[in-house]
Amino acid sequence: MTRKIRLGAFLPGGGQHIAAWRHPDQPADGATSFDFHLKLAQEAERGLFDAYFLADGLAIAFGGSIEGGNAKVAGFEPVILFSALAPLTRNLGFIATASTTYEEPYNLARKFASLDLISDGRTGWNVVTTATESAAHNFSLDHQHPHAWRYRRAAEFVDVVKKLWDSFEDDAFIRDKETGVFFDVDKVHFTDHQGEHFKVRGPLNVSRSAQGHPVIVQAGQSEDGRGLAAATAEVIFTAHQRLDTAQEFYRDIKARARGLGRNPDHILIMPGVSPFVGRTEAEAREKYERLTSLILEEDGIALIKGLTGGTLDLTGADLDGPLPPLDPTEGMKSRQTLIRQIADENGFTIRQLYQWIASARGHFTIVGSARQVADTLQEWFENEGADGFNILPPWLPTGLTDFVDLVIPELQRRGLFRTEYEGRTLRENLGLPFPENRWTVQRRSVHAAE
């Protein structure tokens, strides 16, 4: 089978670009409209996307104060939203972000397993450690836990969740009305986990889905993040501005995975891409300029503050001067480094910086014709830069519609993208293996040894 590009769609209802909500096409109340999210899901499914992807935060963005321009101030909890969308779609996957720092493994395992059952195996969990002070303040903490602590907890958390997901073997249910035997007690398993952070007995009270369990997704870029991703992730969401850094990341993760005994083809690396697509390059450029012109200065300043750790206050600074030095952070270390790098490598002023990151927050922005966009995706895909991409349409729904109507057919013509869904589960569509239940595997090996 030829290798195909995998595509996720980042579709926050309020749009990705900081000024998206001011665009004439974008419903200003999109972030809090269920009907609009449904429309987006149906559009992504029309485009044969693998999955609808949602980021998440456990606080109103941008640190300690409430700022007036932020259109992402309110929305839906992603797993709840996806549960409502699942029965109204057939093939689209749903990758929801959830935190290992501010949830309990039992509750998280349960909500994802429930969504995975309802969607008939179309769910993924994007594992994050949640790196903002403002989130800590919503969970009875004065300050967030250190970066390394969060990653240790995350590794243990994922381990517990995966154990819980294996509570029921796939043939555990007998449901024999005649004898009254509902399930085979030998095929339901205690978790009996004891570790640094958690003691969880199990079993989980949800059974496995058509795809075994949700796909594990991650986005860590730091050393800790890469280690966790190589060990546990099946899909990695990553941010790169250039092919060479994407390649460094791609090769590093695949090598780490190989070193851990994993098949590197079972870790899909999907950089984020924010496309402004036109029928011509000029048309695409026009779309970019139009959105850029809608950014308010104070929103640009707040964006930089939010992406660099929440302490940098540029109010009153010369926006046509360079970005000042940044404080070290316990927060989003790698995102801060990336923002610094974008500013320095491009020689951006503060204003140019926020205009550039306003769309994709550090992800790769492509402005061009469908052919130009497809050229870039193909180049990354064929040169160890990517197994697929997370598409971040700058505004909605037309940013998505442009991609579906212009870029998807171009990728299909080149044989790089599916023309229909291959399977019914997210794993089947992504080409990821079905994870056999650990207890079933153990039982088989015991039998073989006898």
Place this chain on the structure above:
Amino acid sequence: MTRKIRLGAFLPGGGQHIAAWRHPDQPADGATSFDFHLKLAQEAERGLFDAYFLADGLAIAFGGSIEGGNAKVAGFEPVILFSALAPLTRNLGFIATASTTYEEPYNLARKFASLDLISDGRTGWNVVTTATESAAHNFSLDHQHPHAWRYRRAAEFVDVVKKLWDSFEDDAFIRDKETGVFFDVDKVHFTDHQGEHFKVRGPLNVSRSAQGHPVIVQAGQSEDGRGLAAATAEVIFTAHQRLDTAQEFYRDIKARARGLGRNPDHILIMPGVSPFVGRTEAEAREKYERLTSLILEEDGIALIKGLTGGTLDLTGADLDGPLPPLDPTEGMKSRQTLIRQIADENGFTIRQLYQWIASARGHFTIVGSARQVADTLQEWFENEGADGFNILPPWLPTGLTDFVDLVIPELQRRGLFRTEYEGRTLRENLGLPFPENRWTVQRRSVHAAE
């Protein structure tokens, strides 16, 4: 407006009665079938029920061991399930159970607020403290917290959640594309809660719904439980075998609420009722006997164990002898007392006891014609026993269909039940007031004082 009976429907997909899944009408895989839950929701909506109600547990039921006959061993997390059902229904409310002991206020506030937005104001939260040792073992505890501690935490938890739900005033969103003002910063509020158990800064990142916020539901029967219910609940789910104890409870709660300055009409008391309905009493009796005959002895023993605190092992006991004394429990104190009372007052053997509670677990079981069932409901409703009922059909879907086709028309003929939904939100249908945002109220009183 004439006072009407309010009706909730308890519809666990596997059926309420312990042997329900063995009934020919009941899909044996109902507990894990989304399609079956959808069918039940649509049937409840056809019957003009106020709400679909789901209980919840954070462990596989029945204490420390896994027992083979329990058909409730696996299912869906209720808020996730209801999110999937909400867009596929129009008027039915959804009351989901969630724990104040094993969740965080920010996460819980968020998931319910999200469902309340998606359902356009049709959500309720049944507040429970979760009283099983087995749940504690899934959340890094060796033993559950004491009863009184759980109730103190619950009271503070509900307070925090309600504050979080008021983060956005109802007119906080401006969304002016021209000026770029998305919301009015003066109408978004920090929570700034500091208490014994929680420190939560807020604001929540979800806005209010068409009904303000979810309806608060409770089921506590103990002294602590009654206090919490009288102070915070808008709907109370309760278990009584006789009108006189129902009246004692009803009058006590209404008096406590009045004492706390609340309008007692804004606390609806809804005892649970498990109806076996026939066109004649003989037909109803036949339905009861049929289900009873399907109970396995070991399942009956496990049921008593589960309902009395998880420590009573009757394996090998004489099932045709009396119930032995019970150990004190930190768990479901009032449920344990009720089971003891049922056994003693009826002079039940162990077998008779589990046969009687197999259907409703201590709630009131009525076996009779539609007219007889309606007579009983009317008697309780008109004599300070109830403002409505939670109907627990013993098996599904026909146990529900019987009620919808036989009892609902009888209640309608008597003018005791609606013939169409009065409103679009759960509050409107229940006749509960819209909770104004506390900050809006404060603003108005400041203005008035100026």
